[in-house]
Amino acid sequence: MLKQVDLSRVDLNLLVLFEAVLAERHVGRAADRLSLSPSAVSHGLGRLRRLLNDPLFLRTPRGVVPTARAEDLSAAVADALARVRSVVASAEPFDPATSRRRFTIGAPDGVSAVILPPLLQRLRQAAPSIDLGICQLLPTRGETSVERAWLSSLLDLEACKLDAAVIPSDDVPARFAKQVLYEEDFVIAARAGHSFAADPNLDRYCAMQHLLVSVTGDGHGFVDRVLGEQGRTRRIALTVPNFLFALAVVAETDLLCALPRCFAATYAGRFGVVAIEAPAPLGRFRLNAVTTKAALMDEGLAWMLSLLSETRPASIQSA
Structure with missing residues (x-):
């Protein structure tokens, strides 16, 4: 006993x-x-x-x-x-219409840029006094396992540094709850009128100069791993730290850049950039909103996760 x-x-x-x-x-x-x-x-x-x-x-x-x-x-x-x-x-039931709470959500910048506009619209309608904090999440440098790459984000959830994390990982420990938000894959971004759009084959793709989004400046990304499996390489002529910066550079150069499809659909047109189907499969993955199961006992956080799960990127809504 x-x-x-x-x-x-x-x-x-x-x-x-x-x-x-x-x-x-x-x-x-x-x-x-x-x-x-x-x-x-x-x-x-x-x-x-x-x-x-x-x-x-x-x-x-x-x-x-x-x-x-x-x-x-x-x-x-x-x-x-x-x-x-x-x-x-529980002494004071959570009411989104009157609540003045602040929630902190972590996500990679290409994801937060996609989910934030429709989420803000929902909040304006249902919870006008709730505030948000958005933190950029980064995978662990050099980690090839998707599950281990986002382990630091799970630790931040347990340390209460984040209320929820949106990550491209399906495999989370049992003590976490997850909700699928949307599926994503990659397209090739190029300036309008780029010659690659007329004949987007793999040989021409590998022969051209490329831009890579890399916070650390590392000139080797997941596309290079995919190409390497086929015995191919490409030249990374430039790295930039975020996706919006990438669009601005692509719009003014002949560089090509692999971007998340939903992100490109949301923002590429504003920069005069077009999205071209990738000449080889670059992988498809799910974006999951994750929090701890213990945290879901908080009525307000449970509501926020539910709102996230119901929020679809504008590019998917209009598809």
Whole structure:
């Protein structure tokens, strides 16, 4: 039989402190987040260490790092706090028409640019006082596994840095909930009148100069992996850090650029850029809105995820 724990002797605020230090990896930043002094956070950590019989966080020159025990506890603490917050929030039912909440959504920039216009339109109609924060999500550099590439986004959800993440990954752990938003593939963007549009075959594609969207400046992308499997290469003449910048450059040059179809359908026409069918299959994938199952006990967040799942890109709506 499990030993009964007298919760009257446990300060549950210590779990909030644990959550903040785990997220910030720094006592000072955790203190700012909680509106406490660094000494108060250090004192609370001391109490928590004694309570859980583990150092929990080890000091480094740049802050603190969690112990294995702290990492093991992270999901359970997040779940417990989500349940407590749900109980407190239930005292006043969530009403989107009057709510003044702020939700933080993470997504790659080519995705957020597609989902944001219709989402804002829905919010103006149903929840005019709700605010949004959009964070750019990036895959882990050099990671070839789609599932592992977006692991940092899942960790941000568990650390409550994000309310929801929209990622091109189907395989998420069981503790997360997901909703498919839309399917995506890639087209080739070129300026209007580009000679490639008249004969878009693979040989001509590989012979031309290309633009690659790469935040890090790395001149090798997923298209190069696809071409490599066929024994082919291409020249990356330029990298730029985001998709809108890519459209502006493509419009004024002879460079070609592989872009998400929905993104191109939404924005290419504004730049005088045309979308051409790719001369070889470049893959198709689903965009999923993901959050933790524990967080879905928050009525407001459950509503926001539902709204996201009902929001289709304008290019799909008009198709």
